[in-house]
Amino acid sequence: RRVVLVRAEAQSINPAIRKDEEKVVDSVEVAELSKPLTPYCRCWRSGTFPLCDGSHVKHNKATGDNVGPLLVKKQKE
Ligand code: FES
Secondary structure, X not given: OOOOOOOOXXXXXXXXXXXXXXXXXXXXXXXXXXXXXXXXXXXXXXOOOOEOOOHHHHHHHHHOOOOOOEEEEOOXX
């Protein structure tokens, strides 16, 4: 049995979001969330970045990828 290793070429995961910044960093303080749940984009395809707008569904169908949002939830009291 022959095993062939293919070296993946380095590709940028971020096609267009805030490319003028050296590093895109967003922070969230979760102690006092106004909404019970806020989805944050991790696929870099959202039109409302840093919030998820569901664009990951189209990306996953087109590429076979499996990315989804980070869900920040308000802690139950
Ligand atoms: Fe990017 Fe949903 S749009 S994770």
